[in-house]
Amino acid sequence: xxxxxxxxxxxxxxxxxxxxxxxxxxxxxxxxxxxxxxxxxxxxxxxxxxxxxxxxxxxxxxxxxxxxxxxxxx
Amino acid sequence: xxxxxxxxxxxxxxxxxxxxxxxxxxxxxxxxxxxxxxxxxxxxxxxxxxxxxxxxxxxxxxxxxxxxxxxxxx
Amino acid sequence: xxxxxxxxxxxxxxxxxxxxxxxxxxxxxxxxxxxxxxxxxxxxxxxxxxxxxxxxxxxxxxxxxxxxxxxxxx
Amino acid sequence: xxxxxxxxxxxxxxxxxxxxxxxxxxxxxxxxxxxxxxxxxxxxxxxxxxxxxxxxxxxxxxxxxxxxxxxxxx
Amino acid sequence: xxxxxxxxxxxxxxxxxxxxxxxxxxxxxxxxxxxxxxxxxxxxxxxxxxxxxxxxxxxxxxxxxxxxxxxxxx
Amino acid sequence: xxxxxxxxxxxxxxxxxxxxxxxxxxxxxxxxxxxxxxxxxxxxxxxxxxxxxxxxxxxxxxxxxxxxxxxxxx
Amino acid sequence: xxxxxxxxxxxxxxxxxxxxxxxxxxxxxxxxxxxxxxxxxxxxxxxxxxxxxxxxxxxxxxxxxxxxxxxxxx
Numbered sequence: 298x299x300x301x302x303x304x305x306x307x308x309x310x311x312x313x314x315x316x317x318x319x320x321x322x323x324x325x326x327x328x329x330x331x332x333x334x335x336x337x338x339x340x341x342x343x344x345x346x347x348x349x350x351x352x353x354x355x356x357x358x359x360x361x362x363x364x365x366x367x368x369x370x371x
Numbered sequence: 372x373x374x375x376x377x378x379x380x381x382x383x384x385x386x387x388x389x390x391x392x393x394x395x396x397x398x399x400x401x402x403x404x405x406x407x408x409x410x411x412x413x414x415x416x417x418x419x420x421x422x423x424x425x426x427x428x429x430x431x432x433x434x435x436x437x438x439x440x441x442x443x444x445x
Numbered sequence: 446x447x448x449x450x451x452x453x454x455x456x457x458x459x460x461x462x463x464x465x466x467x468x469x470x471x472x473x474x475x476x477x478x479x480x481x482x483x484x485x486x487x488x489x490x491x492x493x494x495x496x497x498x499x500x501x502x503x504x505x506x507x508x509x510x511x512x513x514x515x516x517x518x519x
Numbered sequence: 520x521x522x523x524x525x526x527x528x529x530x531x532x533x534x535x536x537x538x539x540x541x542x543x544x545x546x547x548x549x550x551x552x553x554x555x556x557x558x559x560x561x562x563x564x565x566x567x568x569x570x571x572x573x574x575x576x577x578x579x580x581x582x583x584x585x586x587x588x589x590x591x592x593x
Numbered sequence: 594x595x596x597x598x599x600x601x602x603x604x605x606x607x608x609x610x611x612x613x614x615x616x617x618x619x620x621x622x623x624x625x626x627x628x629x630x631x632x633x634x635x636x637x638x639x640x641x642x643x644x645x646x647x648x649x650x651x652x653x654x655x656x657x658x659x660x661x662x663x664x665x666x667x
Numbered sequence: 668x669x670x671x672x673x674x675x676x677x678x679x680x681x682x683x684x685x686x687x688x689x690x691x692x693x694x695x696x697x698x699x700x701x702x703x704x705x706x707x708x709x710x711x712x713x714x715x716x717x718x719x720x721x722x723x724x725x726x727x728x729x730x731x732x733x734x735x736x737x738x739x740x741x
Numbered sequence: 742x743x744x745x746x747x748x749x750x751x752x753x754x755x756x757x758x759x760x761x762x763x764x765x766x767x768x769x770x771x772x773x774x775x776x777x778x779x780x781x782x783x784x785x786x787x788x789x790x791x792x793x794x795x796x797x798x799x800x801x802x803x804x805x806x807x808x809x810x811x812x813x814x815x
Contacts, residue, residue, distance in 0.1 A: 305404065305412055305431065319394070319436070320689070320734070330675065335410075335433065336705075338675055338738075355738040357675065359705060362689070362734050364394070364436050368412075368429040379478065379486055379505065393468070393510070409484075409507060438468070438510050442486075442503040453552065453560055453579065467542070467584070483558075483581065512542070512584050516560075516577040527626065527634055527653065541616070541658070557632075557655065586616070586658050590634075590651040601774065601782055601801065615764070615806070631780075631803065660764070660806050664782075664799040690763070690808070700749065706779075708749055708812075725812040727749065729779060732763070732808050 305368070306331055314339070315367040316358065322346045324358065335360025379442070380405055388413070389441040390432065396420045398432065409434025453516070454479055462487070463515040464506065470494045472506065483508025527590070528553055536561070537589040538580065544568045546580065557582025601664070602627055610635070611663040612654065618642045620654065631656025675738070676701055684709070685737040686728065692716045694728065705730025749812070750775055758783070759811040760802065766790045768802065779804025 309328050316324040316339075323346040326339030337360065342353040383402050390398040390413075397420040400413030411434065416427040457476050464472040464487075471494040474487030485508065490501040531550050538546040538561075545568040548561030559582065564575040605624050612620040612635075619642040622635030633656065638649040679698050686694040686709075693716040696709030707730065712723040753772050760768040760783075767790040770783030781804065786797040 318734070324735075353735070353737055357736045357738065359730070359733050359735065360433070361435075361731075363433050364392070365398075365427070365433065366431045367427055368431065434507070435509075437507050438466070439472075439501070439507065440505045441501050442505065508581070509583075511581050512540070513546075513575070513581065514579045515575055516579065582655070583657075585655055586614070587620075587649070587655065588653045589649050590653065656803070657805075659803050660762070661768075661797070661803065662801045663797055664801065688808070694809075723809070723811055727810045727812065729804070729807050729809065731805075 303333075306366075309366075309368050312369075315345075317364040317367070318358075318362050319364050320362065324353070324356075326353070326356070332360075335363055335366075377407075380440075383440075383442050386443075389419075391438040391441070392432075392436050393438050394436065398427070398430075400427070400430070406434075409437055409440075451481075454514075457514075457516050460517075463493075465512040465515070466506075466510050467512050468510065472501070472504075474501070474504070480508075483511055483514075525555075528588075531588075531590050534591075537567075539586040539589070540580075540584050541586050542584065546575070546578075548575070548578070554582075557585055557588075599629075602662075605662075605664050608665075611641075613660040613663070614654075614658050615660050616658065620649070620652075622649070622652070628656075631659055631662075673703075676736075679736075679738050682739070685715075687734040687737070688728075688732050689734050690732065694723070694726075696723070696726070702730075705733055705736075747777075750810075753810075753812050756813075759789075761808040761811070762802075762806050763808050764806065768797070768800075770797070770800070776804075779807055779810075 311327060313325060314328045318324065322344055324339070324342055325345050326342030329338045329340055331337035336357065338355065338357050340355050342356045344351040344353060386402060387399060388402045392398065396418055398413070398416055399419050400416030403412045403414055405411035410431065412429065412431050414429050416430045418425040418427060460476060461473060462476045466472065470492055472487070472490055473493050474490030477486045477488055479485035484505065486503065486505050488503050490504045492499040492501060533549060535547060536550045540546065544566055546561070546564055547567050548564030551560045551562055553559035558579065560577065560579045562577050564578045566573040566575060608624060609621060610624045614620065618640055620635070620638055621641050622638030625634045625636055627633035632653065634651065634653045636651050638652045640647040640649060682698060683695060684698045688694065692714055694709070694712055695715050696712030699708045699710055701707035706727065708725065708727050710725050712726045714721040714723060755771060757769060758772045762768065766788055768783070768786055769789050770786030773782045773784055775781035780801065782799065782801050784799050786800045788795040788797060
């Protein structure tokens with residue numbers, strides 16, 4: 298079953314994702330890579346929860362800080 | 372015994388579930404997939420604990436943020 | 446020794462249990478299933494610590510949120 | 520060495536123990552069973568830290584909530 | 594290398610140790626036993642951080658509550 | 668997939684990285700080494716979140732304190 | 742890669758290190774021993790973050806309390 302979730306995440310590669318973090322921040326960026334711990338790299342990442350969105354560039358997020366990942370939100 | 376719980380969750384696939392999160396939020400959505408860590412994907416997810424319910428679309432929730440899952444609530 | 450505790454919990458199957466959670470909530474319900482992580486399913490669950498008890502129906506509680514389980518309380 | 524500690528706990532079986540919990544509560548009861556995670560069952564348990572001691576009956580405490588166990592206190 | 598630390602702790606057996614706990618309490622007592630998780634038993638333990646030192650008798654401390662152990666302090 | 672992330676981090680060796688820590692601090696330095704837990708050593712590290720940036724020299728950061736790593740930020 | 746970090750720490754043996762702890766304390770001392778969990782023993786340790794530095798003597802610090810280790814700071 299674990300398999301299905303990585304499939305799901307694979308389908309999201311190179312797409313915009315919205316990460317809700319445990320610290321209440323919201324990060325957006327293009328999903329590039331991830332591992333089984335949900336560590337992931339984003340390109341063109343941005344902290345969209347700051348009053349003035351903060352550009353973060355290419356970042357690696359540790360998975361254990363993640364609350365939820367919005368895959369699409371059209 | 373672990374087996375029984377995944378059976379239970381399997382019976383809930385494609386049904387509406389209500390997640391109580393550790394951060395006191397309540398998320399509703401259609402359960403699509405899950406793994407042994409209780410990581411799960413929901414479709415048509417919504418944060419129903421916000422003053423004005425927030426549409427979240429298709430999301431992946433990390434299992435370690437979950438307090439409880441209401442399976443039905445008729 | 447682990448064996449004895451699952452025996453104990455097995456004897457509690459289909460009986461009313463009272464869960465004290467780490468977040469100070471108290472949940473009551475009929476214990477149906479559990480696994481070695483103390484993840485468990487309850488039927489007719491109710492949050493009895495809320496000012497006005499909240500019906501939760503059939504729920505799955507993640508074991509790592511549990512502080513203690515009262516087995517009986519006669 | 521782990522062996523010695525279970526020996527110690529075995530010697531405490533059927534005796535009164537005082538548990539200091541991480542949440543600052545103090546629970547007393549007769550130690551019946553325990554496993555390697557320090558999950559344990561108590562009989563005639565009581566929350567003696569509450570202003571008015573609360574009877575808890577037969578309970579199972581998750582070990583990861585425990586700060587310390589007083590074995591005797593004569 | 595792990596070996597050296599247990600050697601160090603072995604040399605401390607039957608000696609007075611001072612435990613700094615994560616919850617800011619300070620416990621003193623005679624170290625009797627310990628395991629690889631730093632669970633340990635103390636005799637004649639005392640909470641010396643309380644305004645009025647509290648006698649705890651023979652206690653078992655869960656290692657994950659420990660911040661540091663002062664081995665000697667002459 | 669885990670492989671890709673270490674590749675990514677390898678490409679960052681000897682380059683300036685910006686670490687967002689869970690405690691809200693921001694540390695900058697030249698990435699020298701890291702392991703699978705994201706423990707890492709930085710040279711010429713500096714706490715750039717302090718009012719007056721604090722020089723830290725050569726440091727080893729425990730990976731479990733890390734929220735995110737900005738790889739570049741041009 | 743894990744290897745390189747223990748090499749680094751080995752080079753620091755018998756030298757003065759500064760530990761930043763998660764609880765915001767800063768401890769200085771001579772690094773004597775450590776294991777793969779970053780548990781470590783220090784000699785002549787001192788809490789230099791207290792208003793009046795507190796002598797701690799020979800201490801064992803649990804690695805999971807450590808935020809960062811400054812290796813040198815000349």
